[in-house]
Amino acid sequence: MVNGRDCALGGKRWWWWGGEVGACNGVIVVSGDSGVIATVSGGGNDDIGVMEVNGSSLNEKKVTVVFVLGGPGSGKGTQCANIVEHFGYTHLSAGDLLRAEIKSGSENGTMIQNMIKEGKIVPSEVTIKLLQRAMQENANDKFLIDGFPRNEENRAAFESVTGIVPEFVLFFDCSEEEMEKRLLGRNQGREDDNIATIRKRFNVYMESSLPVIQYYDSKGKVRKIDAVKPVEEVFEAVKAVFIPSHEKSVSSTTVNMVKNKGYEGLSTAANNWDLK
Numbered sequence: 001m002v003n004g005r006d007c008a009l010g011g012k013r014w015w016w017w018g019g020e021v022g023a024c025n026g027v028i029v030v031s032g033d034s035g036v037i038a039t040v041s042g043g044g045n046d047d048i049g050v051m052e053v054n055g056s057s058l059n060e061k062k063v064t065v066v067f068v069l070g071g072p073g074s075g076k077g078t079q080c081a082n083i084v085e086h087f088g089y090t091h092l093s094a095g096d097l098l099r100a101e102i103k104s105g106s107e108n109g110t111m112i113q114n115m116i117k118e119g120k121i122v123p124s125e126v127t128i129k130l131l132q133r134a135m136q137e138n139a140n141d142k143f144l145i146d147g148f149p150r151n152e153e154n155r156a157a158f159e160s161v162t163g164i165v166p167e168f169v170l171f172f173d174c175s176e177e178e179m180e181k182r183l184l185g186r187n188q189g190r191e192d193d194n195i196a197t198i199r200k201r202f203n204v205y206m207e208s209s210l211p212v213i214q215y216y217d218s219k220g221k222v223r224k225i226d227a228v229k230p231v232e233e234v235f236e237a238v239k240a241v242f243i244p245s246h247e248k249s250v251s252s253t254t255v256n257m258v259k260n261k262g263y264e265g266l267s268t269a270a271n272n273w274d275l276k
């Protein structure tokens, strides 16, 4: 994967990756060995592409973003629904936005569908544009972004293009055995909930997504939740993360009770590395 780079051209800033960037007849293009490969209006892929930095009106609105990460089937969507109800966030699932894009008959639909079937990660520019649009179109200023960033390139491109750094990262830590059982029992007609694709999704998660969680952990931003427990118990731990710290210190008894529920310092069931 080629890391993106920032440059100024035509009075604007651009985030580009792969090839060489330049302006041609007023259009920003990235060219590779076989000529022009990507332009701002499309044509990029994971290896080569270009996006405008802060090219949306998002920077006019100050938003709070919490990334919700964890393996496939760890319960991200289930808990996001609870968080929306209790804490007034808007839930944006990257997977749902991509599936809606397929249904809408967009020009990227077939490419997205094939990548999801293979358990692969869709090029960042596609997913970031969908997330940006969803945030712009929503009047709320607090967003749970579920299932994104899925790899280092997703993360770096999102932060550069939108200028948004997450408030924190909610990480659902779940064993592969439990996730597999849940996905096979989900029964929502998802094309990727079959054993062959599930295995591919687990591999991509281990290889590409865990490093993102480790990156945010090194910045002190990860709030790890033991996601193997029943839904209600998981939500108790989630609540302890979202309740503002002044409310937590209202009574030391409450704090101790919350701690006993284990919202911090849990041993990891799914991975052989430990988060703080």
Ligand SMILES: Nc1ncnc2c1ncn2[C@@H]1O[C@H](COP(=O)(O)OP(=O)(O)OP(=O)(O)O)[C@@H](O)[C@H]1O
Binding pocket: 070, 071, 072, 073, 074, 075, 076, 077, 078, 079, 095, 147, 182, 183, 185, 186, 187, 227, 228, 229, 230, 231, 232, 234
């Ligand atoms: N704590 C839990 N215990 C048992 N089952 C759960 C729990 N949390 C969620 N489930 C069930 O597991 C399945 C997967 O949950 P969910 O869709 O929330 O996971 P997810 O992390 O969003 O998955 P994906 O990444 O594939 O979108 C659903 O059928 C859900 O009802």
Ligand SMILES: Nc1ccn([C@H]2C[C@H](O)[C@@H](COP(=O)(O)O)O2)c(=O)n1
Binding pocket: 072, 093, 094, 095, 096, 098, 115, 116, 119, 120, 121, 122, 123, 127, 146, 147, 148, 149, 150, 154, 192, 201
């Ligand atoms: N940042 C993302 C998020 C999702 N996808 C694709 C690949 C996933 O397997 C699929 C389903 O996502 P889920 O609903 O399980 O979160 O969507 C992606 O490419 N990039």
